[in-house]
Amino acid sequence: MGAKGGKSKQDPTILTEEQLKRLQNCTRYTAEEISAWHAGFLKDCPSGKLDKKQFLNVYKKFYPEGKADKYCNFVFKAFDSDGNGWIDFTEFLTAVGLSQHGELKDKLGMAFDIYDQNKDGQINRKDMVKIIEAMYDLANEEDRRGEKAPEKRVELIMKRLNKDDIVLRLEFIQGCLKDEFLRKILAPNTAQPFGMNTTDGVQTTTINISDETGAAV
Ligand SMILES: [Ca+2]
Numbered sequence: 001m002g003a004k005g006g007k008s009k010q011d012p013t014i015l016t017e018e019q020l021k022r023l024q025n026c027t028r029y030t031a032e033e034i035s036a037w038h039a040g041f042l043k044d045c046p047s048g049k050l051d052k053k054q055f056l057n058v059y060k061k062f063y064p065e066g067k068a069d070k071y072c073n074f075v076f077k078a079f080d081s082d083g084n085g086w087i088d089f090t091e092f093l094t095a096v097g098l099s100q101h102g103e104l105k106d107k108l109g110m111a112f113d114i115y116d117q118n119k120d121g122q123i124n125r126k127d128m129v130k131i132i133e134a135m136y137d138l139a140n141e142e143d144r145r146g147e148k149a150p151e152k153r154v155e156l157i158m159k160r161l162n163k164d165d166i167v168l169r170l171e172f173i174q175g176c177l178k179d180e181f182l183r184k185i186l187a188p189n190t191a192q193p194f195g196m197n198t199t200d201g202v203q204t205t206t207i208n209i210s211d212e213t214g215a216a217v
Pocket residue numbers: 080081082083084085086087088091
């Protein structure tokens with residue numbers, strides 16, 4: 001704990017000047033919008049910490065038909081970029097901002113992060129098989145035989161990426177950029193990774209993390 005000093009000691013409910021600046025730099029939100037998101041975030045997560053369980057609850061609402069658990073675990077890890085077990089506001093809004101107005105290559109970077117669970121900058125066949133399975137769960141895809149078997153899919157993907165075993169971040173992004181078929185398989189959510197459809201900015205922020213509001217999406 002507290003290995004890095006600084007961040008871990010901060011009160012997660014407070015948005016510091018520095019964090020605000022950083023968010024303004026890495027998203028397209030204005031200071032006012034960021035504050036509004038922050039208020040919404042705190043409303044749903046008064047502790048300032050979004051944990052895996054809450055995160056899964058949100059996800060389930062978007063995918064009521066599928067089994068979201070596995071996929072959600074992967075996404076959670078990608079959002080939790082410092083790997084401390086919970087998503088703070090900065091991590092949250094960075095990811096949301098990316099899914100709302102990130103460029104395609106940034107979204108693909110996020111997809112890569114979802115695949116690269118141990119955050120060593122590379123993904124291998126095993127990683128890929130696991131995520132394909134999780135995606136099938138999410139989509140409620142029962143037919144996983146023949147060409148649709150996760151291993152088969154991964155073989156095809158690797159071939160198209162021109163790789164045998166290990167894919168690096170840049171290779172992944174470049175490969176997907178020039179191959180729509182790969183994009184569809186590897187990053188079907190590049191349009192809206194978090195499934196949010198905020199139309200006019202922020203005020204509808206509340207992602208309904210808490211259950212007491214009742215109203216599902
Ligand atoms: Ca974190």
